[in-house]
Amino acid sequence: MFIDLDNFEQHKQTIMDQIKHCDFLGFDLELTGIKGDYQDTFEELPFERYLKARKVSMKYNIIQFGLSIFIKSQKGYQAYPYTFYLFPQDLDDFVGLQVGAIFFNSEHGMDWNRWINKGLGYINRAQYQKLQEDYNKDFQQLDQEELKTQFEKILDDVKAADKKTIQDLIDKLEKFNKSDDKQTTIETTNGYQRKVIYTYLEAYQKNMIGESLLKGEMKITKLTNAEKQAKDDERQKFKADRFQTKTGFYQIWECILNSKKYLVGHNCFADVMFCYSHFVQCPPISWEEFKEDIARNWPPIYDTKYIIQSAQPLEKIRGKLETSTSIENLAEFIKSNMNYIQIDVELEQNLYHTAGFDAYMTGFIFINLTKDFTQQELQNQKNKLNQFKSNYSINLNSAEDIKLNQKYVIYIKLPEEDRRNLQIQKNQRQQFQKSAFDNIVNTLKQQYDLSASRTIHYKYIYIEFNQEYNLKQIQNKLSKVPEFQECQLFNEQQYEKDRREFKEKEAKLERFDKRQ
CATH class of the missing domain: 3.30.1370.50 (R3H-like domain)
Incomplete structure (x- = not known):
C-alpha cells in the first residue's frame, strides 16, 4: 500500500498497532542520491567509509521509506507492506538530487509528482522534542x-x-x-x-x-x-492537526524504535545512515559514537546481504549460488531451490525498487535463509552489515569491525606537498610518486612475497603481503631506497591514526543544514 498525505491519518493507527504486535520489520529506502565525491575502494577503513556515507546522507533525501510488517501465523507469516512517500515540509529545508538516482528511479516507475505534492513531512529527534515542548506549552492552561x-x-x-x-x-x-x-x-x-x-x-x-x-x-x-x-x-x-502534519512520518519512526522489533534490510548500511541523519540527527564525526548510539537505542538490525555471504549454516547454499546476491536474484534462487515458507500478503504491484515491495522481499529472504538457524546462529548475525567493495564488514556491536582480508599490510606515507608553487610542485610530486612507488615496490619484491601494491589517496603507497613480516626488517630494507628517506612507514594501526586525524579534521569543517 502506498501512503502519502491523503491517506496517512486514515491508516496511521492500524500501521502502528501492526508494528507493536509484529515479529519483525523489513525495511528499504529509495533515495535521491547515493554516491560520494570519490569511488569506494577496498583500502578504505570503516571509519573512512562512514565519514563518506555521513556526508552523502546529509546531502541527499529519502524519496520512499519501505516498511513490511511480518506477523507469524499458523501457516507461516502474514506480511503488510507499505511504501511511504516522504518530502520535507519546512520551506527552509533543501532537496538534493543526483542525476543517476533520478534516471534509476524513473526507470522503475517513480511517481515524482506524488513525492513532491503528497509526500509526508518528517523531522528528526531534536526537532520533534522541541515541537512537542511548544505543543504542550500551547495547551497548558494558566488560571x-x-x-x-x-x-x-x-x-x-x-x-x-x-x-x-x-x-x-x-x-x-x-x-x-x-x-x-x-x-x-x-x-x-x-x-x-x-x-x-x-x-x-x-x-x-x-x-x-x-x-x-x-x-x-x-x-x-x-x-x-x-x-x-x-x-x-x-x-x-x-x-x-498542525503538530501531526509537521511530525508526519516521525510518528512511525518513533513507533519502530519503541517496538524493539528487529529491522531487516538488504545491503542496508546506506539505509541505516539515511534513517539516522534524517530521523535522528546529523551523524557524529566519531564512527564509534555512531555505532554506540545505534546499538543502544535502535532495535537489532539484520542484513540479508551479510547473512548470505557470511553465515556458516548457509555455506552449502552459497556454493549453489551462480548469480549476484541482489534482492531479485536471492528471491528467485530461494523460490527455485528451497522448500520456502509461504507468506500471506496482498501486493498492489510486484515491482522491484519500489521501497515497500523491496522491504517485503527482504523479509521473505530473511525468513527463508534463517528458518533453520539456532537462536545463537541468528544472534551471531545481529548488527553486522555488508559493505560494498570493502575489505571490512561492519560490526555495530563493537568498536572493532570485521576484517575480511587477513593479508599483512603496510603503508608508506609520501611527503606532504609544498603549496608555494602549486603547478611546479604538482609536476615534481607526480614524478616523485612514480619513482618512489616503482623503486620501493621493486626493492620489496626482491625479498618479500607481495600480493598487491598501489598508491591510495594520492599520499600513501599501499602494500599487501601474502604473509606477515617484521616491520623493522622491512624498514631496514627500504632504507637503501633514496626516495624512502622522505617517507614514513606505517603499520595498519599507525596508518589508521594518521588517516583518522586528517579525515576527522576535514569533517569538522563541513556544514550541512539545520539538522546539524
Whole structure:
C-alpha cells in the first residue's frame, strides 16, 4: 500500500498497532542520491567509509521509506507492506538530487509528482522534542490570577510611547464589555500593542476574542460560553492537526524504535545512515559514537546481504549460488531451490525498487535463509552489515569491525606537498610518486612475497603481503631506497591514526543544514 498525505491519518493507527504486535520489520529506502565525491575502494577503513556515507546522507533525501510488517501465523507469516512517500515540509529545508538516482528511479516507475505534492513531512529527534515542548506549552492552561499577573508585568514594561494608547484601548474595551454591542473595532499602531491587547483579553475578558485586520485594526467579538468553547475546540484541533502534519512520518519512526522489533534490510548500511541523519540527527564525526548510539537505542538490525555471504549454516547454499546476491536474484534462487515458507500478503504491484515491495522481499529472504538457524546462529548475525567493495564488514556491536582480508599490510606515507608553487610542485610530486612507488615496490619484491601494491589517496603507497613480516626488517630494507628517506612507514594501526586525524579534521569543517 502506498501512503502519502491523503491517506496517512486514515491508516496511521492500524500501521502502528501492526508494528507493536509484529515479529519483525523489513525495511528499504529509495533515495535521491547515493554516491560520494570519490569511488569506494577496498583500502578504505570503516571509519573512512562512514565519514563518506555521513556526508552523502546529509546531502541527499529519502524519496520512499519501505516498511513490511511480518506477523507469524499458523501457516507461516502474514506480511503488510507499505511504501511511504516522504518530502520535507519546512520551506527552509533543501532537496538534493543526483542525476543517476533520478534516471534509476524513473526507470522503475517513480511517481515524482506524488513525492513532491503528497509526500509526508518528517523531522528528526531534536526537532520533534522541541515541537512537542511548544505543543504542550500551547495547551497548558494558566488560571485567571496567573494570567492577570502576567498581563500586569507586561503592562509595567510597556514603553512610554505606547502606554497612553494601550490604556485608551483598554478603557474602550471595558466600555464595550458593558454595552449590548456584539462587535467593535479598535485601532493599534504596531504589533507590540496588538500583543498586549491579546494578553489583556486572555486575562480580563475571557468572553472576547480578537482578530487582526489590515492597517493595524483589530476586530473584537463577544462570545457566549458555547461559542467560546467551540472556538477553543477549533483552535486546539488546528494546533493538534498542525503538530501531526509537521511530525508526519516521525510518528512511525518513533513507533519502530519503541517496538524493539528487529529491522531487516538488504545491503542496508546506506539505509541505516539515511534513517539516522534524517530521523535522528546529523551523524557524529566519531564512527564509534555512531555505532554506540545505534546499538543502544535502535532495535537489532539484520542484513540479508551479510547473512548470505557470511553465515556458516548457509555455506552449502552459497556454493549453489551462480548469480549476484541482489534482492531479485536471492528471491528467485530461494523460490527455485528451497522448500520456502509461504507468506500471506496482498501486493498492489510486484515491482522491484519500489521501497515497500523491496522491504517485503527482504523479509521473505530473511525468513527463508534463517528458518533453520539456532537462536545463537541468528544472534551471531545481529548488527553486522555488508559493505560494498570493502575489505571490512561492519560490526555495530563493537568498536572493532570485521576484517575480511587477513593479508599483512603496510603503508608508506609520501611527503606532504609544498603549496608555494602549486603547478611546479604538482609536476615534481607526480614524478616523485612514480619513482618512489616503482623503486620501493621493486626493492620489496626482491625479498618479500607481495600480493598487491598501489598508491591510495594520492599520499600513501599501499602494500599487501601474502604473509606477515617484521616491520623493522622491512624498514631496514627500504632504507637503501633514496626516495624512502622522505617517507614514513606505517603499520595498519599507525596508518589508521594518521588517516583518522586528517579525515576527522576535514569533517569538522563541513556544514550541512539545520539538522546539524
